[in-house]
Amino acid sequence: MTPLERFDEFLQARGKRITRQRRLIIQCVYARHDHFDAEQLLLELRAHVGSIQASRPTVYRTLNEMVDAGLLKKMVLDGRAVYEHDYGYPQHDHLYCSSCGKLIEFSSNEVGRIRDAVAREHQFRATGHRLIVTGTCSVCMSRRVQSRHQDRV
Amino acid sequence: MTPLERFDEFLQARGKRITRQRRLIIQCVYARHDHFDAEQLLLELRAHVGSIQASRPTVYRTLNEMVDAGLLKKMVLDGRAVYEHDYGYPQHDHLYCSSCGKLIEFSSNEVGRIRDAVAREHQFRATGHRLIVTGTCSVCMSRRVQSRHQDRV
DNA sequence: TTGTCTGCAAACACTTTGCACTTTT
């Protein structure tokens, strides 16, 4: 089942309608495989040629629906929601560069093991987890070294 | 060094002043060892007998300072900032019950190992991490079973 | 006395919502 098909099914199942706006949004979301926020998506929609557009509220509404439909995963970074593809995409976690905001994906099955072990220990029914390692990415590290160089000049 | 001493030092070092409000806030924060948000702290401050009070902006400002001073750790849950003691408190992660909002602490040195291994792999300089396992705590689980019981009646 | 701090009210960023109108079914 493609993401679009899955979304259609999700909508149909709840008596929701397949509108031009929702189609445009899902198409735009799946045009690239990146992390993005509502504002970025809005900009990309506006860059799209074509007669249909989608307003900010519609974008927010549709993003929430896509999360509910299991198509997107949402995480909150620095006070704003960031989305990534979820459906059919393997479980993973993130390195977050607090200097440039870049998100680097990594997967470790150990994390899942720890999660389950800890949950069992606390009679806790785990439904998901989020591991974000913050720090500085290699690009920003070298940039920082360079500017330190320049400071001395 | 007690938290208070450390905060005093932090303030002095930056030419900041030790005001009644800051003293009141730090005292209130260290009265209990719990997770709390700005609004809860504000309520507790108001419950405090005494002539001095602190306004909402002052509470927010002071909480940020305490984070900078390394006394508090901040995390964001459901769109609001939640704080916990950090200074002199061992590294740990959390189980978060999405039903009642309870935070359960756990510590696993494996998480740190994974973090360092992944960081090395990506030439990433890790400064911290946050692992939150979401799900349902044991109390809410049994409550749920009970209400299912009642449904049948 | 000097400069920081406070409290107020207003601004803020992000997200959600009420409502009249449009569109899908």
Add this chain to the structure above:
DNA sequence: AAAAGTGCAAAGTGTTTGCAGACAA
């Protein structure tokens, strides 16, 4: 024709900020 969706503007939330008066050093 009925019901859901859209866009607009307005309202929400949690948090931050400009500024005049209060206070610590």
